[in-house]
Amino acid sequence: MTELAQLNVLSEHACFGGVQRFYQHASSAIGLPMRFSVYLPPGAEGKRLPVLFYLAGLTCTEETFMIKAGAQRAASELGIILVAPDTSPRGAGVPGETDSWDFGAGAGFYLDATAEPWSRHYRMESYILELRELVLATLPADPQRVGIFGHSMGGHGALTLALRHPELFRSVSAFAPIAAPTRCPWGRKAFGGYLGADQSAWRAHDATELIKDAGRAVFPDGILVDQGLADKFLAEQLYPEALEEACRAAGQPLELRRHAGYDHGYYFISSFVEDHLRFHSLNLG
Numbered sequence: 001m002t003e004l005a006q007l008n009v010l011s012e013h014a015c016f017g018g019v020q021r022f023y024q025h026a027s028s029a030i031g032l033p034m035r036f037s038v039y040l041p042p043g044a045e046g047k048r049l050p051v052l053f054y055l056a057g058l059t060c061t062e063e064t065f066m067i068k069a070g071a072q073r074a075a076s077e078l079g080i081i082l083v084a085p086d087t088s089p090r091g092a093g094v095p096g097e098t099d100s101w102d103f104g105a106g107a108g109f110y111l112d113a114t115a116e117p118w119s120r121h122y123r124m125e126s127y128i129l130e131l132r133e134l135v136l137a138t139l140p141a142d143p144q145r146v147g148i149f150g151h152s153m154g155g156h157g158a159l160t161l162a163l164r165h166p167e168l169f170r171s172v173s174a175f176a177p178i179a180a181p182t183r184c185p186w187g188r189k190a191f192g193g194y195l196g197a198d199q200s201a202w203r204a205h206d207a208t209e210l211i212k213d214a215g216r217a218v219f220p221d222g223i224l225v226d227q228g229l230a231d232k233f234l235a236e237q238l239y240p241e242a243l244e245e246a247c248r249a250a251g252q253p254l255e256l257r258r259h260a261g262y263d264h265g266y267y268f269i270s271s272f273v274e275d276h277l278r279f280h281s282l283n284l285g
């Protein structure tokens with residue numbers, strides 16, 4: 001069977017003149033069925049459109065962004081394809097994988113686990129790259145115009161995957177990203193579990209450390225980050241100031257916008273999502 005034959009449409013809904021779809025497919029990276037969602041704007045026939053991957057945060061699924069962020073109106077206007085994967089494998093059968101909300105199911109952290117028993121299925125970095133190829137092969141998407149953004153754990157995912165694979169993602173932005181996971185409790189728990197106790201392996205999945213290591217502007221057109229100042233996770237988990245300092249030292253342009261009164265949730269994301277789509281539209285051309 002080809003990849004194409006394994007792609008099943010679970011549901012389809014007309015939306016702002018385009019179509020909102022939910023898919024399931026057999027992922028070779030994960031070794032299990034995976035779900036993802038796509039918003040296809042109108043007027044895609046015969047064209048190659050820019051495509052923007054959105055990585056969601058802890059406890060989310062492939063549905064969360066499409067239901068809560070209200071991004072389809074701007075995507076329809078700008079002619080951008082939106083793709084949102086699930087946040088982890090489901091049903092991997094790892095003992096305890098659904099016991100906590102910040103590790104295991106719903107918390108894949110967009111990296112390939114190297115430690116047992118997670119390393120067999122928890123391979124979310126390889127999965128996002130597989131999904132990118134699948135989308136480019138099956139949807140009217142332009143391989144030269146692929147961007148990535150995300151929220152919280154997904155903001156970490158977007159920043160680290162873009163910095164690790166700048167040849168695959170041409171623009172990157174984030175909402176309230178876990179910007180320095182090697183120094184916060186969520187990141188330390190996840191990296192310890194997925195990558196093991198040797199912390200030297202962790203920094204390759206930390207956006208702040210990747211910027212420091214690059215020592216140059218990997219994205220010369222800039223990175224956009226929005227952060228709510230009423231976010232209850234800001235002080236303990238997110239560390240945008242560490243990313244800001246690393247970008248300043250490396251000469252990486254960063255627009256870090258701090259918003260008084262906004263919390264960590266989708267009311268915050270929906271308030272600024274159009275700005276992110278316009279940012280990517282401008283950068284992807």
Ligand SMILES: N[C@@H](CCC(=O)N[C@@H](CS)C(=O)NCC(=O)O)C(=O)O
Nearest residue numbers: 057058059060101152153264265266
């Ligand atoms: N379960 C956690 C919150 C988890 C959480 O805030 N998840 C964020 C991503 S890190 C999210 O987007 N949740 C889904 C939603 O707000 O709809 C808690 O009780 O504090």
